[in-house]
Amino acid sequence: MTETATLLAPAGAARRAPARGDWRKRGEIALLAGPAIVVFVVFVILPVVMAAFYGFFKWKGFGFPDDFIGLENYISIFKDPTFRSAVGHNFFIVIASLVLQGPLAILFALLMNQKMRGRSLIRVLIFVPYVISEVVVGTGWSLMLQDVGALNSFLGKIGLDALAQSWIADPKIAMGTLMFIISWKYIGFAVILMLAGLQSIPEELYEAASIDGASFWQTQWRITLPLLGPTIRIWAFLSIIGSLQLFDLVNIIWGQYVAATAGTSTMATYMYLNGHLAGNYGFGNAVAVVLFLISLVVALVYQRFALNRDTAGALTGDGGRKKR
Amino acid sequence: MNARKTWLAALATASVAAMALTGCAGGSKPADENSLEMWHNSTTGPGKAYWDEVAAAYEEETGVTVTMVSVQNEDMDGKLQTASNSGDMPDVFMSRGGGKLADFVDAGVVKDLTDLISDEAHTAFGDAAFAALQVEGKTYGMPVAVLPQGMFYSQDLFDEAGIAEEPATMDELNDAVSKLKDAGISPVALGAKAAWPAAHWYYGFALRACSEDTMQNISVTHDFSDPCWLEAGEELVSFAATEPFNEGFLTTDAQEGAGSSAGLLANHKAGMELMGGWNAGVIADLTPDGEPLADLGWFPLPAVDGGAGDPSAMMGGVDGYSCSADSSSACEDFLDFIAKAEWQEKYAEAYNAIPASKEAQAAVTDPLLQEMMAAYNEAGYMVQWLDTLLGQNVGNALNAAVVETLAGSGDAQSIVDAAEQAAARG
Numbered sequence: 001m002t003e004t005a006t007l008l009a010p011a012g013a014a015r016r017a018p019a020r021g022d023w024r025k026r027g028e029i030a031l032l033a034g035p036a037i038v039v040f041v042v043f044v045i046l047p048v049v050m051a052a053f054y055g056f057f058k059w060k061g062f063g064f065p066d067d068f069i070g071l072e073n074y075i076s077i078f079k080d081p082t083f084r085s086a087v088g089h090n091f092f093i094v095i096a097s098l099v100l101q102g103p104l105a106i107l108f109a110l111l112m113n114q115k116m117r118g119r120s121l122i123r124v125l126i127f128v129p130y131v132i133s134e135v136v137v138g139t140g141w142s143l144m145l146q147d148v149g150a151l152n153s154f155l156g157k158i159g160l161d162a163l164a165q166s167w168i169a170d171p172k173i174a175m176g177t178l179m180f181i182i183s184w185k186y187i188g189f190a191v192i193l194m195l196a197g198l199q200s201i202p203e204e205l206y207e208a209a210s211i212d213g214a215s216f217w218q219t220q221w222r223i224t225l226p227l228l229g230p231t232i233r234i235w236a237f238l239s240i241i242g243s244l245q246l247f248d249l250v251n252i253i254w255g256q257y258v259a260a261t262a263g264t265s266t267m268a269t270y271m272y273l274n275g276h277l278a279g280n281y282g283f284g285n286a287v288a289v290v291l292f293l294i295s296l297v298v299a300l301v302y303q304r305f306a307l308n309r310d311t312a313g314a315l316t317g318d319g320g321r322k323k324r
Numbered sequence: 325m326n327a328r329k330t331w332l333a334a335l336a337t338a339s340v341a342a343m344a345l346t347g348c349a350g351g352s353k354p355a356d357e358n359s360l361e362m363w364h365n366s367t368t369g370p371g372k373a374y375w376d377e378v379a380a381a382y383e384e385e386t387g388v389t390v391t392m393v394s395v396q397n398e399d400m401d402g403k404l405q406t407a408s409n410s411g412d413m414p415d416v417f418m419s420r421g422g423g424k425l426a427d428f429v430d431a432g433v434v435k436d437l438t439d440l441i442s443d444e445a446h447t448a449f450g451d452a453a454f455a456a457l458q459v460e461g462k463t464y465g466m467p468v469a470v471l472p473q474g475m476f477y478s479q480d481l482f483d484e485a486g487i488a489e490e491p492a493t494m495d496e497l498n499d500a501v502s503k504l505k506d507a508g509i510s511p512v513a514l515g516a517k518a519a520w521p522a523a524h525w526y527y528g529f530a531l532r533a534c535s536e537d538t539m540q541n542i543s544v545t546h547d548f549s550d551p552c553w554l555e556a557g558e559e560l561v562s563f564a565a566t567e568p569f570n571e572g573f574l575t576t577d578a579q580e581g582a583g584s585s586a587g588l589l590a591n592h593k594a595g596m597e598l599m600g601g602w603n604a605g606v607i608a609d610l611t612p613d614g615e616p617l618a619d620l621g622w623f624p625l626p627a628v629d630g631g632a633g634d635p636s637a638m639m640g641g642v643d644g645y646s647c648s649a650d651s652s653s654a655c656e657d658f659l660d661f662i663a664k665a666e667w668q669e670k671y672a673e674a675y676n677a678i679p680a681s682k683e684a685q686a687a688v689t690d691p692l693l694q695e696m697m698a699a700y701n702e703a704g705y706m707v708q709w710l711d712t713l714l715g716q717n718v719g720n721a722l723n724a725a726v727v728e729t730l731a732g733s734g735d736a737q738s739i740v741d742a743a744e745q746a747a748a749r750g
Contacts, residue, residue, distance in 0.1 A: 061405055062431035076749060146583060147572025169574040169731070257519035257724050258574050261731040273724070279427065279716030280749065 048292065051285040059282035073286035082260050083287070086270040087294070089263065092175065093182070094243040098236055100183050105190035105235070106228070110220065112191070113198045123195075130188035138252030141181050142168065145253075168253060174262040181249060186242070190235050197231030198224065233306050240302065244295045247272070267291045357652045360390045362416035362645075363404070365397040366675075374674035382661055388654045390416075408433040413648035415655045419465045421456040421642055422708050423543060423715020428646075429459045435647040438463045440656040445663040445681075453680040456642035456708050460544070465644040466659040467680035468671055471601035472640035472700045473524065473709075475626075479619035481509050481595045490623035494563075497626045501568040504595045510570040513594035515578030515585035516730060519723035520711060522573075524598055524639075525563070526726045526739065527710040530556035531639050532628035536705050539633070543713045546747035548740045552632055557729070557736025559628060564730055570594050574731055579606050586610055590617055598625065600641055600709075604692055605676055622692050624699045634704035641709050642680065714743075721746030 055073055057065035077083050108126060112119055129137065144150040145167040152164040167177045201224060209219045247268035250259050256273040259265040271291060275284015362379075366372040372394055379390040393414065395403055400418055407413045413433055419425055428434045441463060446454070449467060457465035477490075482500070485507040491497040504511040516522040531539065534552035542548075570576060570588055577584040586603060588594035590610035597603065608616040627635035645662070647655035661667065668684030671677070676690060678697045685701075688694055700706065711719030725742035728734040734742075 060427050060430070062408060062427065062433070142575065143581075143583065146575060148570075148583075149572075166572060169572060171733075254575070255517040255519070257727045258517055258731070260724070261574070261728050261733060273720070277716065278720040278746070279424075283749065 051288045051292075054282055055286035055289045057282040058280075059285075060279055061281035065282060067282075069282075073283050074290070076283070077287055077290055082265065083267070083270055085263070086260070086265045086267050089175070090244055090246070090266050093179070093246060093266070094240050096179050097182060097186070097239050097243050100179060101187050101190050101239065102232065102236065104183070105187055105194050106225075106232075108187070108191045109194035109198055110224070112195060123191075126191050127188035129185045130192075132185075134185075134248040135252060137181070137185055138249050142253040145177060169258065169262055171261065171263040174254070174264050178250065178253075178264045181253070182243075182246075185249070186239070190239070193231055193235045194228065197228045201227045230309075237299070237302055237307060240298060241295060244298065245291070267294070357654055358388055360388060360416055360651070360654055360658055361393060361414040362390055362658075363393045363395045363400070363414045363418060364645075365395055365400055365418050367394045367396060370674040374670060377670070378662060378667060381667075382658060385661070386654075386657070388658070390658065404428075413650070415648055415651035416645050416658060417648065419457060419644050419646040420712055421458075421465065421644065422712030423717075423719060424712065425457065425464055425646070426459045426543070426715060429462075429464060433649050434464050435649050435651060435655065436462050436464065437466070437647065437656055437659070440653075441466060442660045442663070445660055448663065448665065448668075448681045448683045450682060452706055453642060456706075457644045457646070465646040466663055467642045467644040468662065468668070469643045469675060469677040470640060470680055470700060470706070471643065471677065472638045472696055472703070472706065473528065473598065473600050474622050474624045474638075474696060474699065475596050475598055476589060476603050476607065477596035477621050477623070478589060478592055478594075478617070479621045481507075481592060482621070485509060485595065490621070491626050492623070493626050494559075494628050498563075498566060500595070501566055510588065510594040511596065512568040512570070513576075513585035513588040513597040514569040514573040515576045516569075516574050516727050517576055518578045519727050520709075521578045521585060521599065522730055523711060523723040523726040524600075524709075526556060526560050526722070527639055528598060528625045529559040529563075529628065530710065531625070531637055531707060532556075532631040532633045532635070533559065535632040536634065536637065536707075539707045539710075539713075542710075543708075543715070546714070546718060546743075548743050548747075553740050553743075554736050555631070557739045560726070560739075561729065561736055569730075574727070582610060584610070589620075601678060601693075601696055604690075620692060622695050636699075636702060636704045638700060638703040638706045639709060640700075640706050641712065643677075644680070717749065718743055718746045 054065055056068060056070060058067040058069050058072075059065035112123055112126075146152075147166050147169070151167065155161060155164045165173055167173055205223050205227075206219060209223055214222065245268055246266045250264050250266055250269050251272065254262055254264055254269075256269060256277060259269050260273075267287070268291065271284055271287040275281060275287055278284075362375070364371075364375050366375065372392075375392045379392050383389050395418075401424060404413070404417055408428070408431060419428075419434075425434070445466065453467040453470060454463055457463060457467055475491075481504065485500070485503040487500045487503050489496075491500045501511040514521055514525075530553060533555040534550060538550050538552060570585070570593070573585075576588075579586050581587055582591055585594070585597055586599070586606045587610040589597050590607045591612065599606075604616065604620060604622075607620060608614070611617050624636075624638065645659060647659065662671075663681060665681055665683040668679040668681040669687035672679040672684055672687040676693065678688060678693060678700060679685060682701075685697060688697055707713070711723055713719070714722065722739065722743045725734060725739045728742075729736070729739055
């Protein structure tokens with residue numbers, strides 16, 4: 001900031017001038033960033049600190065916690081096989097989301113980047129599931145996928161009874177069902193991101209490639225994908241974080257109690273069940289801290305190894321400026 | 325000039341933010357002799373109208389104004405908890421006893437009413453109704469209704485399957501299940517998605533297997549070493565093995581929509597359902613025309629051979645009202661007021677429920693309720709819902725374990741283990 005202030009002040013100007021500018025600048029920053037910082041500290045930082053504090057207590061949620069039990073909550077979390085399986089489900093969802101949605105989204109985006117009839121209609125159709133609220137999506141799918149729901153009776157009507165399944169309750173199928181619904185729900189978002197990325201690739205590169213006689217697939221492989229890299233990495237980051245924090249769809253479709261049995265429980269549904277519903281708020285806060293730390297570690301590792309090229313400068317201060 | 329404007333704007337923003345942030349922090353209000361705030365769980369219909377009528381009548385008689393606040397049933401516990409932490413408890417609030425009430429007692433936010441409730445109310449209600457709202461021998465609430473558990477069934481479907489009599493023993497129930505199956509009807513509707521309806525079956529078997537003392541003391545001891553807890557689990561497993569429940573019961577809701585277990589009964593898609601006394605009303609809402617189900621019948625949970633429990637014992641819940649610790653004496657006076665036979669009779673009509681006061685029982689005209697009430701009056705004793713009795717922590721773990729077992733990934737032992745583990749954690 002001082003660097004900027006010095007640059008703004010003409011050399012040899014009176015001493016007061018830069019100082020005044022300095023204060024004005026500070027006032028502006030305080031005005032513009034102040035409310036956001038206050039809200040961020042009060043509603044994000046403070047709750048995280050409080051959760052970490054509550055996590056060390058056996059606490060029923062009444063009054064101030066006074067039954068300090070050290071790391072006992074954390075020990076019982078890691079000893080609990082249902083928590084470990086919930087973590088397993090989360091990481092499965094992380095990987096499966098990337099593997100399923102990534103390539104599909106790129107293909108859809110390539111398709112919709114072509115000039116063709118009904119392009120905007122298809123765009124809207126793919127994007128619609130993303131804007132429908134999770135509650136509506138969850139309720140809708142859970143009604144259709146019941147054992148005696150629409151899908152099974154449709155299969156029965158067209159003579160495919162053999163394909164009818166217990167889509168939600170059968171632990172062998174449930175995770176697949178969840179992945180299908182997640183992909184259907186969130187692929188629209190991925191496609192829109194990829195499309196935006198595609199539009200920012202300069203047309204000249206494609207012209208040059210076609211003059212050089214590159215085939216369609218060569219063009220995509222050599223030009224589109226590498227230049228789409230930053231978009232893909234950002235999308236993957238959002239997808240990973242979303243998968244780690246997945247709660248609403250699972251909670252609505254499976255309910256808190258059946259999720260673990262069906263093999264679709266996540267860390268967040270575990271926290272809701274064993275913290276809030278069981279009234280063990282100290283324990284629930286400890287789970288929240290574990291969930292936060294896992295997400296944080298994943299996010300930092302991803303930042304360090306995948307995103308560092310894209311975000312250099314934005315997050316690392318001087319690093320970016322020196323390169324310029 | 326410019327800079328001054330900027331600073332003024334900053335100041336304004338900061339003060340607005342400060343007001344917004346501190347606006348919700350109200351202090352604890354002083355006890356006021358002349359007004360009461362009451363939270364009940366009726367958001368619409370005759371239940372809400374009943375409480376408004378009570379408030380008007382009470383104000384006319386005593387001059388104390390009662391502000392009625394309707395709170396959505398599912399939000400009640402959470403809102404009360406928040407209110408207790410901010411020192412902003414309503415004077416009168418709904419209470420269902422058990423572990424949740426015990427948590428409030430622990431936190432010191434509920435008033436001990438043992439010596440404050442009038443003798444008239446004590447005689448009119450009897451000890452059984454009060455027992456549900458007691459913690460360690462002290463009374464913390466005034467009961468208004470009892471909601472005993474039992475089997476709701478469709479007479480038409482029973483006729484269709486050729487079931488002549490209401491099953492009174494487990495063997496007869498198993499027989500009814502197979503007759504319904506032969507007739508192509510789902511025998512028993514079960515909304516296991518919410519867990520507690522499934523757990524009700526386990527509680528029912530425990531009620532038959534365990535002695536009265538074992539059941540009543542479990543809320544304090546949290547000791548599941550008595551073999552009856554395992555027996556109850558085994559009964560559950562062998563009953564489940566006859567596949568009595570509707571297809572896809574694991575992901576069936578209990579009370580929401582036509583596909584829920586109550587909805588299955590309301591639409592003649594299942595023969596019977598084990599449920600609490602409120603079920604007739606829930607079923608009525610889910611019939612195609614929204615009218616009460618004409619052929620709905622009721623019988624108590626069948627007896628099980630050889631258990632230590634009284635075969636006539638019932639499980640159920642009690643709805644009641646408690647006073648907050650810092651409420652004025654108008655609160656207990658108000659509770660005595662609603663306990664009068666006149667208001668209990670009106671309650672029974674408005675809620676279509678069994679009133680807690682025996683003097684008001686004559687107001688019950690619905691034949692189904694009368695049958696339920698007769699069984700309740702003859703019952704050796706009534707035990708609170710086990711999950712309420714045990715409190716959220718153990719109750720919740722027990723419910724979840726029952727669902728696991730019904731899903732085939734647990735057995736009788738795992739139910740007991742889960743309850744013991746949770747007891748150790750809480």
